[in-house]
Each structure stands twice: as C-alpha cells, then as structure tokens.
Amino acid sequence: MGAVIPDVTILYDAIRWEEKSLRAAAQKLSINVAMTDCKKLALDLESPAEGFGTIMQRCVSYYRNVHSTAALEGAGARVINPHLTGVLAGNKLYSHMLLKKAGVPVPRAAVSFSREAALRALDGLGYPAVIKPTVGSWGRMISRLNDAETAGAILESRERMYPIYQIHYTEEFVRRPPRDIRAIMVDGQVVAAIYRTSGEGMWKTNTALGGTAEPCPVSPEMAEMCARASEAVGGQIVGVDLMEGEDGLVVHEVNNTTEFKNTVRVTGVDIPAAMMEYAKQVGRR
Numbered sequence: 001m002g003a004v005i006p007d008v009t010i011l012y013d014a015i016r017w018e019e020k021s022l023r024a025a026a027q028k029l030s031i032n033v034a035m036t037d038c039k040k041l042a043l044d045l046e047s048p049a050e051g052f053g054t055i056m057q058r059c060v061s062y063y064r065n066v067h068s069t070a071a072l073e074g075a076g077a078r079v080i081n082p083h084l085t086g087v088l089a090g091n092k093l094y095s096h097m098l099l100k101k102a103g104v105p106v107p108r109a110a111v112s113f114s115r116e117a118a119l120r121a122l123d124g125l126g127y128p129a130v131i132k133p134t135v136g137s138w139g140r141m142i143s144r145l146n147d148a149e150t151a152g153a154i155l156e157s158r159e160r161m162y163p164i165y166q167i168h169y170t171e172e173f174v175r176r177p178p179r180d181i182r183a184i185m186v187d188g189q190v191v192a193a194i195y196r197t198s199g200e201g202m203w204k205t206n207t208a209l210g211g212t213a214e215p216c217p218v219s220p221e222m223a224e225m226c227a228r229a230s231e232a233v234g235g236q237i238v239g240v241d242l243m244e245g246e247d248g249l250v251v252h253e254v255n256n257t258t259e260f261k262n263t264v265r266v267t268g269v270d271i272p273a274a275m276m277e278y279a280k281q282v283g284r285r
Contacts (some may be wrong), residue, residue, distance in 0.1 A: 003051065004032065005050075005051055005052075005053055006032045006033055006034035006052070006053045007026075007031045007032045007033065007053050007054065007279075007280050007283055008026060008031060008032075008033050008034075008053055008054050008055075008056055008276065008279045008280060008283065009033070009034045009035075009036050009052040009053055009054070009055045009056070010022055010023065010033060010034070010035050010036070010055075010056050010058055011036050011038050011041075011055050011056065011057055011058060011059060011068065011072075011079075012035065012036070012037060012038060012058045012059060012060075013037065013038045013039055013059045013060055013061055013064050014060050016060075016259070016261075017261045018058070018259055018260060018261060018272075019035070019058055021261075021264070021272040022056065022058070022272045022275060022276060023035060024272070025270070025272035025273040025275070025276045026276045028273070029273060029276055029277065029280075031276055031277075031279075031280050032053075033276070034052075034053070036052075038059050038064050038068050039064075041068060043068075043071045043072070043075065045071060045074070045075065047075065048075050048076045049071075049072050049075035049076055049077040050076075052072070052077050053283055054078050054079075054080065054279050054280070054282050054283035055072060055077055055078065055079045055080065056079075056080050056237075056275070056279050057069050057079050057080060057081060057086065057256075057257065058257055059257065060137075060257065062086075062090045062135050062137075065086050065090070065256070065257060066083060066086040066087050066090065069081075069082065069083040069086055070083045078282065078283070080236045080237055080278075080279055080282060081234070081235055081236050081237060081238065081256055081257075082234060082236075084233075084234055085233050085234045085235050085236070085238070085256055086256045086257075088233045088234070089233040089235060089238060089254040089255065089256040090135060090256050091134050091135055092132055092133075092134050092135075092136075092169055092253065093111055093134045093167070093169050094134075095232075095233055095253070095254050096109055096169075098232040098233055099229055099232050099251055099254070101232070102228050102229070102231070102232040103228065104225060104228050104229050104232060104251050105225070105245075105247075105248065105249060105250045105251065106250055106251055106252065107171045107172050107174050107243075107245075107250055107252055108125060108171065108172040109125075109169065109170065109171045109172070110122075110124065110125055110169075110170050110171075111167065111168065111169050111170075112168040112170070113166070113167065113168070114159075114166075114168075115152070115155040115156060115158075115159050115168075117168075118131075118151070118155050118168035118170060119148060119151060119152060119155065121168075121170055122145065122148070122151050122170055123148075125170060125171070125172050126172065127145060127146060127147050127148070127151075127173075128144055128145060128146045128147075128173040129144075129145045129151070129170050129171065129172060129173055130142060130143070130144055130145065130170065130171045130172075130173055131143050131145055131151070131154060131155075131158075131168060131169065131170050131171075132169050132170075132171065133164065133165055133169070134164065134167050134169050135164055137255075141165070144173065145170070155168060171252070174243045174245045174250060174252070175245065175246055176243045176244045176245055176246075177244055178197055178198040179195045179196055179197040179198065179211075179244075180195075180196055180241055180242060180243045180244075180252070181193055181194070181195055181196070181216050181222070181241065181242040181243070181244070181249075182194050182196055182239055182240075182241055182258075182263060183216075183218070183222065183226045183239065183240045183241075183242065184239055184258060184260050184263055184271055185226055185227070185230045185235065185237065185238045185239070185240055186236075186237050186271075186274045186275055186278050187236060187237075187278050188227050188230055188231065189223075189227070190218050190222070190223050190226050190227075191269055191271055191274050192215075192260075192263050192264075192267040192269035192271060193215075193216040193217075193218050193222070193263070193267075194213045194214060194215060194216050194262060194263050194266055194267065195213065195214050195215075195216045196211045196212070196213055196262075197211055197212045197213075197214070198211055213262040213263070213265070213266045214266055215266055215267045221248075221249065222242065222249060225240075225242070225249060225251060226240040226242075226251075229251045229254055230254065232254075233254050233256075235254060235256070236278070236282070237258070237275055237278065238254050238255055238256060238258055239254070239255035239258030239259070239260070240253075240254055240255075241253040241254070241255065260272075
C-alpha cells in the first residue's frame with residue numbers, strides 16, 4: 001500500500017503557537033494533517049508535487065514563502081494562499097496600489113527612489129510621517145519622521161542598506177486613537193477582530209512590542225471593507241489591519257501569513273478550526 005496522502009499539509013519554517021493550534025484543530029476535526037518544514041523541502045521542478053493534499057502556507061520568511069509557493073503551484077499543488085497573494089500582500093507598495101484601485105480607503109502614501117526625492121515627497125505628505133520597508137513584518141524598520149531633519153538622517157542610513165530598503169515608501173501619520181484593528185479573514189468573511197493598543201510611550205501597536213489586545217466589534221462597514229481588501233490581493237486566509245482615522249476607517253496592511261494567537265485569546269473564537277475546515281473544503285473542490 002502507498003503512503004496516505006494528508007488532507008492538509010501545513011508548510012512552515014518556524015513552529016509558533018499558530019502552527020501548533022492548527023495541527024491540534026485538525027486532529028480534533030479528524031482532518032488528516034501533515035507538518036512539513038520548508039527548510040527541509042527539496043522540490044524537483046521537473047516532477048509533479050504529489051503527496052501534499054491542500055497546502056496551508058505558513059512560512060514566516062517572505063522569500064521562503066513566495067518561492068516555495070511558486071514552485072509548488074507550478075508543480076500542480078493547491079496552496080493557501082496562492083503565490084500572487086503572497087507577493088502582493090507581502091509588499092506594502094503593491095498592496096497599497098491594489099487596495100486603492102479596489103476603492104478601499106488607505107493612508108496617503110508616496111514612493112521615492114532616492115533620499116532627495118523622498119524628502120520632496122515628505123514635504124507633500126507633511127510631518128509627522130511614517131517610513132516603512134516595502135517588505136517586512138512585526139513593525140521592524142518602521143520609523144516615525146517628525147521633521148525633515150529626522151527624515152534626512154534616517155533616509156541617509158537607508159541609502160547604505162540592502163537595495164530593498166532604498167525603495168522609500170512613506171505614508172501620512174494617521175491621527176487616530178492609540179490603537180489599530182486586526183481582522184482575521186477566512187474565505188472573505190471576518191471570523192474575529194481585535195483592537196491592538198499601543199504600549200505606554202509607544203506609537204506602534206504590535207503586541208510583540210508591548211501592545212495589548214481586546215475584542216473589537218465588527219460593523220457592517222468594517223466587514224465590507226475587509227472583504228474588499230482580501231479580494232484585492234486574492235486572499236483566502238489573511239489578516240487585515242485597519243486604523244480609525246479622522247475621516248473613518250483606513251486599511252494599512254493585508255497579512256498573507258497572519259498571526260492570530262492574541263485574537264483567539266481575547267475573543268475566544270476558534271480561528272484554527274475555521275481555517276482548517278476551510279482548507280479541507282478547498283481540497284474537495
């Protein structure tokens with residue numbers, strides 16, 4: 001007899017709470033699940049990708065994520081989320097343009113390709129502003145630019161970094177309460193949402209940086225906005241991050257391999273089960 005093909009393969013490069021909870025949810029739901037470490041994966045690009053079932057892409061590394069998905073899809077595997085979602089959602093400039101095209105409210109932003117051009121763009125956006133790497137997560141290398149002098153110093157340092165950091169993506173500093181919103185989407189629906197409040201003396205809301213979380217009610221407006229944001233990047237399972245600006249909600253990021261530990265903790269919603277049930281359904285289509 002041949003090896004049993006799993007219903008779902010969880011592809012990872014780090015075992016976090018999320019991956020453990022997905023495996024536990026699959027076992028509880030009697031879904032045959034396999035765990036595959038991407039770092040140990042070797043794919044023959046001339047042969048079909050067999051024996052995986054539906055693949056749930058959970059690699060933290062952007063580059064492992066998009067390249068492994070491209071290889072697996074090219075060899076005939078079904079992956080959640082698909083390759084283009086990883087590429088588009090994983091790049092803040094790409095996703096900004098797609099969200100804007102889809103009519104999703106977003107912060108005012110600019111992109112520049114030299115220090116001098118970025119300073120001119122910031123004059124147009126006004127201070128304070130925010131500079132972000134186009135590819136990155138967990139709030140790393142995101143800086144608040146309070147004035148032109150601060151901006152000039154940060155831009156000068158970035159000009160000496162790896163080329164991706166020389167793409168200067170800048171946004172207006174959205175005046176909002178000291179919090180943002182993380183909504184977890186499965187198949188176009190918000191399954192749960194939380195407020196993430198900044199830690200004392202902080203303006204970033206990432207819970208990894210000291211922020212706190214509490215449940216967020218999902219209004220029809222928010223649900224519709226998140227659905228459009230998810231659709232804009234072709235997302236199946238994503239996290240949508242929103243801010244409460246002076247003129248209403250704006251979406252500032254869509255997360256391809258979203259974390260959901262704190263959302264489960266404070267809302268009590270069984271997000272891993274919802275994700276695994278969806279993945280199994282996709283495998284039947």
